[in-house]
Amino acid sequence: MTLADTPISRLESFLTDSSMTRYVDTVVMRTDDGFRAASADGAVDFREAPDGSIEILAESGDHPLRNQALDQGIGTEAEIAVEEASLGELATPLAYESVVQYFDAEHAPDAAVMWSPQQMFHDCVGNHGSLGGIQARAPFIAAGPGIRPRGIVPEHLRTVDVAPTIAALLGIPAGDGVDGRGRARSGVRLEMQDGDEITDLLDPDERPDHVVVFLWDGVNPNALHDAVDRGEAPGIASLIERGTSYRHGCISALPTATLANHTTQCTGVFPGRSGVLHNTWYDRNRGVHVDLLDYHQMIRARDHLAPGVETIHEALKRHEPEAFTATTYEYGDRGADYSTYAQMTTNGPIPTLSDADRRLHRTEDFMGVKEFRNASIYDAHSRNEALHVWRGEFGALPRYSWFTFNLTDACGHAGGPHSEILHAAIRDTDARMRDVLAEIEFAGKLDRTAVIVLADHGMQRFAIAEPFDLAGALRDAGIDAVLNDDQYVYLR
Ligand SMILES: [Zn+2]
Structure with missing residues (x-):
């Protein structure tokens, strides 16, 4: 799906650039006709049909919601084997439904950033918040x-x-x-x-x-x-x-x-x-x-x-x-x-x-x-x-x-x-x-x-890494936005 040159598409391009994969795994957003999850490796566009089922509108590359199996990371050994995997390898089951409900909120941001598991944030060794199966x-x-x-x-x-x-x-x-x-x-x-x-x-x-x-x-x-x-x-x-x-x-x-x-x-x-x-x-x-x-x-x-x-x-x-x-x-x-x-x-x-x-x-x-x-x-x-x-x-x-x-x-x-x-x-x-x-x-x-x-x-x-200033990076890229909790981007 080709995206017009809009503030949200510029935000997506910036966050999913291959130079950012150490920090950003995936960005999730609302679009004109539904929702989109995009990473450096691919993207998926989808919407909710009137009967509540999920319709895939377009897929490209190895998109980040492609694997929603329920039996991933069951048991500590299996979990450790996948703990540094990208979202594309272990998205949470029910990820589509989870995105749809999220953007119903009056105060939902324009885009939600899913941090890479390589990148510690909030100075915490353990964390959660994204669509990752373990989280x-x-x-x-x-x-x-x-x-x-x-x-x-x-x-x-x-x-x-x-x-x-x-x-x-x-x-x-x-x-x-x-x-x-x-x-x-x-x-x-x-x-x-x-x-x-x-x-x-x-x-x-x-x-x-x-x-x-x-x-x-x-x-x-x-x-x-x-x-x-x-x-x-x-x-x-x-x-x-x-x-x-x-x-x-x-x-x-x-x-x-x-x-x-x-x-x-x-x-x-x-x-x-x-x-x-x-x-x-x-x-x-x-x-x-x-x-x-x-x-x-x-x-x-x-x-x-x-x-x-x-x-x-x-x-x-x-x-x-x-x-x-x-x-x-x-x-x-x-x-x-x-x-x-x-x-x-x-x-x-x-x-x-x-x-x-x-x-x-x-x-x-x-x-x-x-x-x-x-x-x-x-x-x-x-x-x-x-x-x-x-x-x-x-x-x-x-x-x-x-x-x-x-x-x-x-x-x-x-x-x-x-x-x-x-x-x-x-x-x-x-x-x-x-x-x-x-x-x-x-x-x-x-x-x-x-x-x-x-x-x-x-x-x-999460793996230990040096701190990354997402707010500063957005500013340097000329993206005018309010950042909440280091993950939620509200475009101005
Ligand atoms: Zn809690």
């Missing part, structure tokens, strides 16, 4: 009443399927609603729903009294399964033994990043439609960068939810107004009776953490590493508040509760997905989770509780 793949493990015990299965689901599946597990009835674009959709559990419930996972003859979710942010599923094999994650091992692990993962949507996919998992709506496109975006109308990793904005992430989006908390209460729900350190918290971030927003009370609890389940060897130290404190609080929740100190025992841990993400960024510091993070997080499960057991409810462990995205090791 998109998160674990998903479930066990307990209402869950079919199938063991480790070579299957996948998507982050957008999580909320509908939890809603089904909670017994929220299916009815009429809309999809993330506001089009009528029947048989949905949430008022706005893009995802589908995973019926293979659910036992329709049994309903749990309680559903509890543990989100281990950014934990690489191969690293998690390795830890189980080494005997370092007995909590996860026990869930796999009595439940199901989706070994092809929970596939996150573009951008394969935290705020985007937490929100998607908590609502069943894609990042491009939920109102929370990413951790950060440029708001052209206001001329400001929204940054939901900034503490004061982070605790109010819920304020960005698009009209019509419903959280699992809200959907459950629509059906069961008396149900008590709780969540800790989670952005998708609207409607919860207890939420850490809601408490922080209103200066409400948060249980104090004793010195002994602060030190518990903490691998002292890594306390000199800032990322480890900070996230350990967050997770000690998250565990502590989860215990208070399950002691009934904030209300009834929760029908639905969701507890988020951050240490695995912090250590994956700091050391990469197969580092000693990440191994320590998995051991510590497993111990914190087991304490919460022990509290549920002490309350006499564990055998009536369905337990889900998941992450919001994957984590890939």
